[in-house]
Amino acid sequence: MSTRSAAPRHDASRQGPDLLAPVVAGVAAILLWGTVAGSHTNPTLDRVHQLDRTGVLLPNWRFFAPEPGRHDHHVLYRTAGESGPTPWDEVWPITPRRWLHTAWFPGRRREKGLFDISVQIVRLVEQVEVRHLPRTAPYRTLAGFVAERVRSGCAGAALPERFQFALVKFSGLDDSEEPEYVLVSPWEPVLRPAAG
């Protein structure tokens, strides 16, 4: 690995070959206008993002806009015990804010990931009946996530047979709003079927 200090291969006065700069400029223009085209606030006008298969080339700069996220998405679960179902419990508490998060916050990925999955499941619920949801990838991902928590939470003790999870929207620290139940799953087995 070279540690020469900064003598760039190109110097300030030399101009490069004429062909490359217009090509780079052309690609830049396409990507920039593509980004603009994919920025409409109406979700129906999203064709540009349908066309971008890479996911990174056309950034989506619509942060907290047009409507900001004002709710927490919690995943609750309960298991089926011998004396009936257990009370609902949080699968994973959302991490409260700490100063360290300014520099280092690996948990953010998981929380954002759960939020992304919730958004996809909400969209699926608008299209298909709940009983068909368990075939879809976002549902299976969330169910697998909850199952893993159930298994790891029962260290040593007997595993319950079934579990159920719910996606709930809370209004965070503000108590004034009622929680909204987005989805209550059917009962799922805790143990994965043995791989064939």
Add this chain to the structure above:
Amino acid sequence: MHHRLTTAVRAPLLTRERALRTAEGTSALAHLVSGLEYLTREQDRRPGGINDWALGRQDHSGRSRWTRAWLDVVSHRQVTRAVHLCQVPAAVALLLPTGHRTRAAATSFLALADLVLYPRRNYGTDGSDQAAFVVQAAAAVARLTPGTRTTDAALWYVALQSTLSYTISGWAKVAGPTWRGGDALPGVLRTLTYGDERAWRLARRYPRAARALGAATVAMECSFPLVYARRRAWSLGLVGAAGAFHLAIARVMGLNRFLTAFVAMHPAVLYTAGPRRRPGQDGTVETRDDLVPAVVAAAGAVAVAAMVLGHVRCTAVVRAGRGDEQVLTTSSGSVLAYRRSSGPRAGGPLVVFENGLATTAQHWERIREAVGRDADVLTYDRAGTGRSRRAAGRDRSVDDAVTDTAELVRAVAPGRPVVLVGHSLGGFLAWRTARAVPGVVGLVLLDPSHPAELARSATQRAGAELLGRQLAAMERNLRLGLGALVSIPPWVRHLPEPARALTMAQQRHASTWETARREWAAAQRAFDDDGHALAPLEVPVLVLTAAHTLEVDPVVGELHDDMVACAGPRSARRTVSGTNHQTLLVGRKQAEHVAGLVVAFVGSALEPGDAGAVPARAGGGGER
């Protein structure tokens, strides 16, 4: 303070190399933290994690075999871990004063790693990943290509993307009522995910300050293009404000990687916002190549021209229709385009299909084809949709639409029995038409609208308000020429060609939505005029409810039962499982099933011995 400001404004300008290095290094810091964070969260990628590739790969089942094989290779846990591990020294190399070739390798690796791993990272990615990729990809292009012009082009790209990131974010917020009302900031701060308890309590205690802060943020974002206003104080001020903004949200909202990823783009902004000629590193004078803004402007003009051409083509496709339509002008001045086909047997009722809102005859393609194997069928577009035109002038009422349909039926099939098949609002129209046309011997209604649905169902009421706004918004956007941006809705994908292409052209045309808006307003007036009740029918009615519709709103089941109760003998309601409001018509298997039910109903709609005759209106005989 004034002295400090003037000193800042007079500080030396960024050179090309310094701008590139600072951008690379700051963005590398984002990559370093991101890579380390990924490495410490192996469990996210194991079974039971949110990014278990065994499940995530299902999203890519529609892609080519080679793409899927490639994705499986890079998404293998060991490969992913190796890439994240290599991100660390690559990022560190960019933070140190390394040489040009090292930096070229490091930026290329980081950019490629992002590109390759993005599908695998799926859930949990955010805007900072996109910003960091922009910088590393541009830096890689700058480092790999000889000459300074491409470096300037790459820095311009980063600077313009940075400008877009603020401008788009700001103006998109202006479009949101929550931001305009000032409730957005407290709303975000109250969440545990993106909020902070202390900040939220402060926002509650000082609501005016919170509103002002929210407004200031939006103002800063919307006015970011002013960095290019050729005033150094403005450029520095806006970039400084943006930097402070990122620092604040890193602390308050826990968006740590946003600080490094977005501030990394600022050196490029300052480099491109300053004067073209500036002192270089060794006493020479650097001249910045400003090709990119010129190319962007030219490309914008080309894009506008393409949009205009696309709009013209779309109109041409819609006007051409399928090419085999026949045309009828009605007494109200409507010009109706219709298609009919004959079944294998002569005689028997004519099956006439009535479309729902914002859809055309193409929606019936699958059912029409299946029913057409056994019966004579007719599909048409209502006035103002597809190829059909409405007379200019006064607003059309539901009665006008019914009159048009009645005239069409009389012209095409005089004296023949008719079975009407209606979907959604078309079901309501079909009911009205059955009362107006003596030849109608039966109705099949697929997820029909009921005049009482807005009064009896809160879900329908909420949906109705949203629908009205969406129809108006679509019409507005399409009149602005944004048809090319309309994405393909899932139900259109179910349609066979050539109906699919024609349907997309119709969905992209403003006339479809304008007519839908008017029809919806007219329908709501008609619901009110009817007193939210159905006038009774003497003919049999078969109501088919989509299982998903019933699940979302059980009141719909009661409304559909009411339709059966208001209809003639041998009426019935069935729930069709595995369907939603759209797949009831367009799903391949679902359409075959529904078509079978329609054909069976058509066969039984006439009493034996009455084939070809129009039954008497007063009482149909037979059991209820």
